Amino acid sequence: MSSLVLSPPRQVAVIEERAVDRETFVAAHADRSRFAGLRSRLSWPLGIYTTPLAVLLAWQVLADIGVLAPTYAPAPTSILRTAVSLWNQGVLGPDLEVSLRRALIGLACGLTAGVVIGIISGLTRTGEYLFNCVVQIFNTIPLLAVLPVMIVWFGIDELPKVLVIAFGAFVPMYLNLFSAIRGVDQRLIEMARTTGAGSWRLVTKVLVPGALPGFLVGLRFSLAYSVLGLVAAETINANQGLGFLITQGQTYLQTNQVFVGLVIYSILGLLADQFVRVLERVLLRWRPSFEAVA
Amino acid sequence: MSTATVAPAGINTVVTEVVRRFGDRTVLDGLDLTIASEELVVLLGPSGCGKSTLLRLLAGLDRPDAGTVEVPKRRAVVFQADRLLPWQRVLANVTLGLRGADADERGRAALFEVGLGERTRAWPKQLSGGEAQRVALARALVAEPELVLLDEPFSGLDPVNENLFREVILELKRQGTTIIFSTHNMAVAEQLCDFIFMIYRGRKVLDGTLDLIQDSYGFDTLRVRVEGASLNGLPGVDRVTDFGRYQELRLVRGADPQGVLVELMRRGRVDRFERTRPSLHDIFVRIANPPTDGPADGLNPSS
Numbered sequence: 154m155s156s157l158v159l160s161p162p163r164q165v166a167v168i169e170e171r172a173v174d175r176e177t178f179v180a181a182h183a184d185r186s187r188f189a190g191l192r193s194r195l196s197w198p199l200g201i202y203t204t205p206l207a208v209l210l211a212w213q214v215l216a217d218i219g220v221l222a223p224t225y226a227p228a229p230t231s232i233l234r235t236a237v238s239l240w241n242q243g244v245l246g247p248d249l250e251v252s253l254r255r256a257l258i259g260l261a262c263g264l265t266a267g268v269v270i271g272i273i274s275g276l277t278r279t280g281e282y283l284f285n286c287v288v289q290i291f292n293t294i295p296l297l298a299v300l301p302v303m304i305v306w307f308g309i310d311e312l313p314k315v316l317v318i319a320f321g322a323f324v325p326m327y328l329n330l331f332s333a334i335r336g337v338d339q340r341l342i343e344m345a346r347t348t349g350a351g352s353w354r355l356v357t358k359v360l361v362p363g364a365l366p367g368f369l370v371g372l373r374f375s376l377a378y379s380v381l382g383l384v385a386a387e388t389i390n391a392n393q394g395l396g397f398l399i400t401q402g403q404t405y406l407q408t409n410q411v412f413v414g415l416v417i418y419s420i421l422g423l424l425a426d427q428f429v430r431v432l433e434r435v436l437l438r439w440r441p442s443f444e445a446v447a
Numbered sequence: 448m449s450t451a452t453v454a455p456a457g458i459n460t461v462v463t464e465v466v467r468r469f470g471d472r473t474v475l476d477g478l479d480l481t482i483a484s485e486e487l488v489v490l491l492g493p494s495g496c497g498k499s500t501l502l503r504l505l506a507g508l509d510r511p512d513a514g515t516v517e518v519p520k521r522r523a524v525v526f527q528a529d530r531l532l533p534w535q536r537v538l539a540n541v542t543l544g545l546r547g548a549d550a551d552e553r554g555r556a557a558l559f560e561v562g563l564g565e566r567t568r569a570w571p572k573q574l575s576g577g578e579a580q581r582v583a584l585a586r587a588l589v590a591e592p593e594l595v596l597l598d599e600p601f602s603g604l605d606p607v608n609e610n611l612f613r614e615v616i617l618e619l620k621r622q623g624t625t626i627i628f629s630t631h632n633m634a635v636a637e638q639l640c641d642f643i644f645m646i647y648r649g650r651k652v653l654d655g656t657l658d659l660i661q662d663s664y665g666f667d668t669l670r671v672r673v674e675g676a677s678l679n680g681l682p683g684v685d686r687v688t689d690f691g692r693y694q695e696l697r698l699v700r701g702a703d704p705q706g707v708l709v710e711l712m713r714r715g716r717v718d719r720f721e722r723t724r725p726s727l728h729d730i731f732v733r734i735a736n737p738p739t740d741g742p743a744d745g746l747n748p749s750s
Contacts, residue, residue, distance in 0.1 A: 223591050340526070340528070340530055341530060341532060343508055343530075344524075344526060344530040345532075345543060345544075346508070346545030347500065347506055347507070347508065347522075347523065347524040348543045348586060348590065348591060349521075349544040350524070350544040354544070355544065358532065358539070358543060359532060362534040362535070363532075364534070401602070438570075439534045439535075439570045439571075439572065440491060440532050440533065440534075440572070
């Protein structure tokens with residue numbers, strides 16, 4: 154269709170006088186070769202494990218060429234051999250089991266208390282007045298400083314160890330859950346009230362799901378602090394468990410044995426992190442998050 | 448405090464002597480409002496005049512500082528932003544306040560009504576702005592309310608969505624629902640509404656049907672298009688507004704439009720000359736933006 158309206162002459166001169174910085178955008182990937190997909194997969198084949206594996210590799214090489222003395226930092230393969238032999242001697246298995254049981258019981262107690270009290274405090278004024286100040290004070294007490302009190306009160310058997318782990322898990326879970334519930338968008342709560350949804354719906358459909366991101370942050374800290382509590386409790390007084398293994402290794406200058414304990418602690422930490430990542434992917438499906446750039 | 452009362456038949460909403468203050472700023476100052484059942488009412492007023500405050504009072508989200516607000520128990524609100532729960536799928540958002548085994552079915556029906564029957568499983572973040580607004584509308588419909596409050600429902604909608612919103616609102620009205628909405632879109636207000644309320648500085652300054660309101664101003668407006676002539680200093684003309692393709696002249700009370708026409712023809716070529724009642728747009732401007740060089744016409748709240 155042709156236009157019958159004559160367009161007015163453009164004032165080209167004016168445009169030319171002012172140089173304009175311009176940007177041109179083209180379709181994503183259009184400027185890459187057909188190997189682009191393969192290349193992007195090859196560029197970070199190990200993903201988040203890149204740095205740990207690089208450190209391990211460097212460590213192995215340095216140990217092999219003799220820069221690191223075996224008594225100072227034994228090679229990863231040597232640590233692995235020690236782990237296997239300790240397992241075969243029937244030492245590592247029971248120790249690991251004892252430690253895991255302590256961690257799980259402590260975590261279960263701490264998380265349950267943190268979630269229950271966190272939700273009560275988050276939802277009600279009464280709960281806030283009863284608990285919040287106390288937990289805020291707990292938060293400023295270092296975990297390691299709690300241990301001596303626990304020993305004085307409860308002796309040196311399982312209870313103080315489990316309590317320290319529970320304490321470590323409880324505080325961050327409570328704090329994060331409380332502030333997450335209080336931080337749920339006021340406008341959404343208002344909206345829910347206007348739809349005629351009752352208190353139960355308000356809690357289960359608005360407040361709890363809205364607080365999930367904060368809950369997961371709390372869980373991450375809780376898992377980390379519970380491992381910390383485990384280490385502290387087992388290192389100071391124990392006759393069984395990973396911490397005992399490490400202390401024993403230190404006493405008899407078995408550097409390998411010390412490292413076996415450390416490696417298992419770090420694997421526990423890694424597993425905890427992976428667990429939270431999976432939870433985040435499942436529970437926060439609704440939230441399109443930032444996909445980092447290349 | 449809220450108490451259950453039974454309003455006389457035919458009356459949906461009664462606002463009596465309502466005062467609402469924020470700090471030392473009085474947003475609503477002794478407002479009275481009576482809205483009959485099954486009416487479609489528009490709430491006008493410049494930004495910050497208290498429209499949203501009034502809607503919040505009607506929704507029961509706030510309490511007045513003085514006076515009473517009487518509204519049906521079954522009411523629904525469509526907020527200016529969609530306010531969908533991002534962690535619930537579309538259908539669950541719509542059925543949030545529903546009880547009973549047929550909740551999902553009713554939710555689906557409401558979504559179908561706003562043209563989103565296919566998107567029940569979507570997450571709110573996957574919707575376009577217009578779609579999200581339609582879900583919010585479906586959430587209000589699904590409860591079969593007696594009063595629907597909408598805060599600027601037509602802002603930010605494309606023409607297709609605007610049509611859909613209008614159709615749904617009219618359908619609600621046919622079903623006997625009372626509807627109150629605020630808007631800055633005067634064309635929509637003129638087309639849709641049975642009743643117009645305007646709030647200015649916390650008080651009601653307009654109250655009536657469009658015809659009644661326009662009649663109270665009389666045929667005092669001229670729409671003209673004059674080639675190559677200045678429209679300044681026309682005798683009998685109070686104010687000139689340039690709309691680009693035409694100019695609107697407001698006559699001084701009692702001025703003779705024929706005299707203006709003669710003067711215009713003396714000045715240039717008259718392409719258009721039309722005598723009308725003022726548009727709602729013009730009435731709004733007259734109230735909310737009175738000329739600084741003289742008193743505003745009769746509806747100035749201070750008079």
